[in-house]
Amino acid sequence: xxxxxxxxxxxxxxxxxxxxxxxxxxxxxxxxxxxxxxxxxxxxxxxxxxxxxxxxxxxxxxxxxxxxxxxxxxxxxxxxxxxxxxxxxxxxxxxxxxxxxxxxxxxxxxxxxxxxxxxxxxxxxxxxxxxxxxxxxxxxxxxxxxxxxxxxxxxxxxxxxxxxxxxxxxxxxxxxxxxxxxxxxxxxxxxxxxxxxxxxxxxxxxxxxxxxxxxxxxxxxxxxxxxxxxxxxxxxxxxxxxxxxxxxxxxxxxxxxxxxxxxxxxxxxxxxxxxxxxxxxxxxxxxxxxxxxxxxxxxxxxxxxxxxxxxxxxxxxxxxxxxxxxxxxxxxxxxxxxxxxxxxxxxxxxxxxxxxxxxxxxxxxxxxxxxxxxxxxxxxxxxxxxxxxxxxxxxxxxxxxxxxxxxxxxxxxxxxxxxxxxxxxxxxxxxxxxxxxxxxxxxxxxxxxxxxxxxxxxxxxxxxxxxxxxxxxxxxxxxxxxxxxxxxxxxxxxxxxxxxxxxxxxxxxxxxxx
Numbered sequence: 073x074x075x076x077x078x079x080x081x082x083x084x085x086x087x088x089x090x091x092x093x094x095x096x097x098x099x100x101x102x103x104x105x106x107x108x109x110x111x112x113x114x115x116x117x118x119x120x121x122x123x124x125x126x127x128x129x130x131x132x133x134x135x136x137x138x139x140x141x142x143x144x145x146x147x148x149x150x151x152x153x154x155x156x157x158x159x160x161x162x163x164x165x166x167x168x169x170x171x172x173x174x175x176x177x178x179x180x181x182x183x184x185x186x187x188x189x190x191x192x193x194x195x196x197x198x199x200x201x202x203x204x205x206x207x208x209x210x211x212x213x214x215x216x217x218x219x220x221x222x223x224x225x226x227x228x229x230x231x232x233x234x235x236x237x238x239x240x241x242x243x244x245x246x247x248x249x250x251x252x253x254x255x256x257x258x259x260x261x262x263x264x265x266x267x268x269x270x271x272x273x274x275x276x277x278x279x280x281x282x283x284x285x286x287x288x289x290x291x292x293x294x295x296x297x298x299x300x301x302x303x304x305x306x307x308x309x310x311x312x313x314x315x316x317x318x319x320x321x322x323x324x325x326x327x328x329x330x331x332x333x334x335x336x337x338x339x340x341x342x343x344x345x346x347x348x349x350x351x352x353x354x355x356x357x358x359x360x361x362x363x364x365x366x367x368x369x370x371x372x373x374x375x376x377x378x379x380x381x382x383x384x385x386x387x388x389x390x391x392x393x394x395x396x397x398x399x400x401x402x403x404x405x406x407x408x409x410x411x412x413x414x415x416x417x418x419x420x421x422x423x424x425x426x427x428x429x430x431x432x433x434x435x436x437x438x439x440x441x442x443x444x445x446x447x448x449x450x451x452x453x454x455x456x457x458x459x460x461x462x463x464x465x466x467x468x469x470x471x472x473x474x475x476x477x478x479x480x481x482x483x484x485x486x487x488x489x490x491x492x493x494x495x496x497x498x499x500x501x502x503x504x505x506x507x508x509x510x511x512x513x514x515x516x517x518x519x520x521x522x523x524x525x526x527x528x529x530x531x532x533x534x535x536x537x538x539x540x541x542x543x544x545x546x547x548x549x550x551x552x553x554x555x556x557x558x559x560x561x562x563x564x565x566x567x568x569x570x571x572x573x574x575x576x577x578x579x580x581x582x583x584x585x586x
Contacts, residue, residue, distance in 0.1 A: 092292025098252015102173030121232030
């Protein structure tokens, strides 16, 4: 290992070693909707905006994005931006990329993010023959227009998120499978090498027109768990670790000293109970069982014992660091520990249809989840009097694949790391009918309608009120069981300077090593 790190180990060209994991699929912006792939792809592609460390958007590849009504937008691009193959970034590279992501035949996991654009329904419905949304028009090489079906208060803010990145011409000639293994982007770093299940290397893009990285590149090291990653951090073989393992939470601040990092971040933990499972449909039995399970969990006890206080109990489906978060949303008693009421609701569900089987939660062994999964399932078992346990998988990718195919035969650990700092970003992908990260196949027309009203509101205060009314619907249905959001514990190695951003990832371009 020392030999591999002998070059560019310190200074402005230092290669920074950070923790990672095997991405679920190839590094295509419109097909990447999980953390391990997203943290890499975000560094390889830059869209119209980028997000500062505090989450505020700033113009990146766009010279301007103008609108007067949150429905019609005129985008003008900076003219000197290029992809890493030397080709210019033009308006058509955005329009073709978004149309590709939206067209149903391409089966892109981030498809739902294009839903606000006029004509999305004509390319996204089953059997659609159109492949281009009428709401996107190329005006000239560096100008294009966007028209939405309805005004959308969040759309402009979302334009820095990964699915809205451009794609080079080579993507359309060589295809998504080949491209995804060796992507050509326009971001602060360029792709170097992907050794599957071992590490993924990217290096500084010297031709990037935005702010240059303060390091020479990033190596994402893939670990089977956070414990060996923490050992590597303390021994200097890993430069930055964004998740301290549970086993070190009592001592890491003393061990790392000034190199320890703690801050509230826009991350949530939950588990989904797919509505295609027996006993957990979108009917009264399913709702009663999900509520009973949620109220049988003493979140604060798990946080105190497993996480040493480094979490906050969830009372909604977003994170308290997001503007608009409220502890007082009507209906949030379903997230609070109440074992007696939990037993009553489980009995009510049994009166509808008697319970059979065991309640299991799938989790990935390459994350630090076994301890809290065991604690939660023990509480469910003891409070409801049913068999309940964890169901380990080797990698999160395996769980994601089964959720994507709708074949998971248990509940499944999931969570959310904010893509841009709004409540709607936590709700739309996960709970709207057909949402790209709607793992449980949840659908409620009343929720969809309330979210549409929140999108169309021009006043942010009114939009937030409508969002939280929509959350009341979720608190009754509980498509996922929300558990906690994060006071994230992280750390850097000796001689390394770095910090977490608003959503819990490292501010990768600004990590330095001296």
